[in-house]
Amino acid sequence: MAIEPRKPPSQLLPKLQRALGGSAGWSGFVIQLVFVAALAWIAYEIVANARANLQAQRITAGFGFMVNTAGFDVSQNLIAYSGSDNYIRVFLVGLLNTLLVSVIGIFFATVIGFLVALGRLSPNWLLSRIAGGYVELIRNLPLLFQILFWYLAVLAALPNPRQSISVLDTFFLSNRGLVIPKPIGEPGFEPFVIALLIAIVAAIALWRYSRRLLFQSGKVIKVWPYALGLVIVLPLLATQIFGAPVKFEIPALKGFNFSGGSRVIPEFVALTLALSTYTASFIAEIVRAGILSVHKGQMEAGSSLGLQRGSVLRLIVIPQALRVILPPLTNQYLNLTKNSTLAVAIGYPDLVSVFAGTTLSQTGQAIEIIGITMGVYLVISLVTSAIMSFYGWRIGRSMG
């Protein structure tokens, strides 16, 4: 007689129960539901209350103010801007200034941070002590203080424009910033750029070919002289045929300031210097920790293969260290971006200064403007960490 196998009891309900309520079952689910409802109610109350108060005081609400004329000027604008533009334009000008100082700050902070970390790990006694001293000094002083130091103690001590320090009468350094010749496009500009691009693409192709040759047959060929030749000769040829790509507008002292040329304002320099040196001191420690986390045996194995110290670091240690370095490094990048809001102390026109500062004060739209500003910083931070995650994922993949 065949024994009918009993059907297993349906797992659906208990599974659902566990998924929704955790180990407490249905009662846990009810508690969670109440909690979420309470949160939603609080959020609703906040919004409704703010609306009612705004209406009671007849404060204008909404984003209509963004198209009104700003009527004030900004000292550094990467896109064309004048006082007769609207607040949307002001927002963009401030945003670009924030992004500029963040991107350049991150670049220099990373370079300085890596160099200091390698210096600190170096067997050279003096170098490692200097690097160690740098880290301990810079990371232990408040950032605002460092910004003010660069701005008020260093840059303000430069001479006035009439007595500015000049190099060949084309570069001028004064307390109004650094004035340099401004390149202006000529008819030869486009052919020059195209020639340069072709040269770069050709150089990359050449390099890839040499790599394949190396892996397939073990033959080593030197490609960099050819690549360099390409990159120099092709654009030069274009210049010979089509004429000079740019001409330079030389700055000249006129009245109170220099006219013509491009200018890097001292507020930007002070902020970038302070942000990048400060963040670099943290990055240096992160990189050092990352490198030390790679087992000593890896280094020795590399050396025993006959690789030089630089190659061991570049090919073996740093790729493994990056897995440890990346997450805290991302934090430092986010910190730098957020710290750039200290710009307001020295009059650098970043987003907080021109938008959450002047625009807020002139329109009185506190909730809208603070909301937009917080949103922008959130987006910048999320994008930065997404890029870093992607980079980390690629490294993880390439190492198998």
Place this chain on the structure above:
Amino acid sequence: MKRVSLVLTLAVAAGLSVQAASAQTLKTVKDRGMLSCGVSQGLPGFSSPDDKGNWTGLDVDICRAIAAAVFNDPSKIKFVPLSAKDRFTALQSGEIDVLSRNTTWTLSRDTSLGANFTGVTYYDGQGFMVKKALKVNSALELNSASVCVQQGTTTEQNLADYFKGNNMKYEVIAFGTNDEAVKAYESGRCDVFTTDVSGLYADRLKLANPADHVVLPEVISKEPLGPMVRHGDDQWFDIVKWTLYAMITAEELGITQKNADEMAKSDKPEMKRVFGTDGNLGEQLGLTKDWVSRIVKAVGNYGESFERNVGAGSKLGIARGINALWSKGGIQYAPPIR
């Protein structure tokens, strides 16, 4: 500063300003036992703390007068120093009861900020200060100059209008606080410092060598400065408005801090109305009958306050000019107390 405005914004959003909406400022002030008064972060003559931490100035006297009228005690005040860009948020959120902080009366501020100006305590205008060594005699010679300014003020817009209107180029560097702007001007970052003329005289005193700096003759704007209160509380609006008018009326009638008690005995009908010995005008405001005498005994009449804080009796030494009474060639004028 960013943090302050953020907190204030959240306070607005979270509806902590319940008393603002329910429009009972006088009751709130009395219950608290103290007037919360928004002032500047230090502008000599208008609102600045002395070495003992006592606030003095023309704007401060308005708050002291209100406290005197409400509590009969001009010291029952909490002063809240505010930067230009945080001042309106502080008023909107209910952190302060009155903003008395050299603030220019403009249409947009009167309408869209949810607040009202109650009167003009000082008729000012925007001017320029430069170093004497530059040998500039007129603002029209300032083409291509760098200008330091405090951000979040009408000053920034006037500046843009003036240079554009005269086809001149300039570079503006805007700082969060007035002190930072003055410091940058003094360090040579800018050729010019601009703010209201009264402020220029006040800030010049803070410089290392005041005599090396000169205020240019051009006045490029109208800057009527006055106190502000929140929308939606007409009683409080009236109290702040008539406090200033009481000070001006006292000057018109020759009532001073010293002779107030003497004058109160007068049997002229006008004096009787003002001192509350006849009628109950003070009570109609929600104050007491002797409100004017409380105010004048605390801070003096408008002229006394002016002379003591910004006029001949002060370091600023500003002439009365258009701030004189209407009967003496100025434009200060109070509606009748009757």
